[in-house]
Amino acid sequence: MRKRLKVACGDCSLQRLCLPVGLDESEFIKLEKVIARGKPLARGKHIYFPGDPFTSLYAVRSGTVKTYSVASDGTEYVTGFYLPGEIIGLDALCTGVHPCGAKTLETSSLCELPYDHLEDLAERVPNIAKQLLRIMSQELHSDEKLLMMVGSQPAKSRLIALFLSLSTRLYRRGYSATEFTLSMSRADIGSYLGLAVETVSRLLKKLQDQNLIEVDHRQIKLLDIDRLREMVKLDFE
Amino acid sequence: MRKRLKVACGDCSLQRLCLPVGLDESEFIKLEKVIARGKPLARGKHIYFPGDPFTSLYAVRSGTVKTYSVASDGTEYVTGFYLPGEIIGLDALCTGVHPCGAKTLETSSLCELPYDHLEDLAERVPNIAKQLLRIMSQELHSDEKLLMMVGSQPAKSRLIALFLSLSTRLYRRGYSATEFTLSMSRADIGSYLGLAVETVSRLLKKLQDQNLIEVDHRQIKLLDIDRLREMVKLDFE
């Protein structure tokens, strides 16, 4: 097996999806100096806890990360799933404190972007500031879409929408658009979509009975993407 | 009546809430040069339509604005309510197209921030880029909170949470924290919170019967903020 630990953005297959989008050679090099690559984290490890002081953003290099927040009664709510090339921690930038926690759903590696360095760099390299703004805008946009889903679509649409979202995001990263393994539990899915675990379970079965998907534990196969798309009024990323 | 049209951020009562936060004298002056102040728009007028090309951000100077998006079947979903000092259009920055439309809920004035100018300016004045990032992060954070509300809180909590949010935001702007008039219809509220209009109506009545609020058409009086707060597990801005 080849050496897996990428040493620079230049070697990383996520260049086109991650922060470096649109940077030229020299900007690229400057950015790399700021990035700290961590060794892989095991499944279930925290990257930061809710309430932790904000020091860095993190780019997911491999694996999957969930973010969650905790209500005053202690209940956990999943707020997002993050795939390689996606950035976490952006919601902490305004207060300096992480409103949500972040936790690996499988063995994952991350690139740490110390924010004070990044801020300095952004002053000298305007493209980096622009790219950061673009990424946040993207996130804002997808939150809006999720909000509409959760607010007004039936449970089945929400679940399908999540699968379609994962499908396109994985596809962009070079994986199959129709077959993937969920790294999150049914409970995580339910929490994210605002559904009870039992509902998620029942819907998976129903979708399978309708020959729309195939479910084997956490292995999912989308059998008819077009029909699935038609069933969702709102597409979300 | 005094002349109402503010000619500069320096004269504007929203300095401490709006984009100029944290800028010094000279930065301030540069920012002002970029801003185009529009004349008041009547109730129900569009600032931009969903699908419009993105050219400018807008700061609400007075009045209230709602943003909404449209599903493939034509249904409208309210995605946000914006008060003076708040910025709209941030979700368009990533694609260059407005995913949502924006519409006044009452007579409102806006400050236009042409984005290409703002981008140029941000290169020269790092504080402006920082402030933009902070505002987007803030927005991201409040979307997360709303998402949790809508995803997993009962209808009553959601409505209360909206009122509490409006209350604190209005208070910060120098208005009463306990008495305000809703500029949005019951339908807007329902759409925003993921509830049927009828449910909104019934809940208002119920809250009034419990002596928690007083409702007179669109006039709302919060009678017991503390108790209202206790009823909401998740506070949202």
Add this chain to the structure above:
DNA sequence: CGTCCAATTGAAATCGCTCAACTCGGGTGG
């Protein structure tokens, strides 16, 4: 004074939740 849209109210239907029991698979330790 009539029209029209917003808001309210009531009754019935439904979707998804809760509670509870049960199954399955993976890991652990004897």
Add this chain to the structure above:
DNA sequence: CCACCCGAGTTGAGCGATTTCAATTGGACG
């Protein structure tokens, strides 16, 4: 290597919060 155990996931039944449908009221405005 097998038996056991435990958490994740599934399944069933009943319930309840919201929705939907339908009818009415009320205000605002021409």
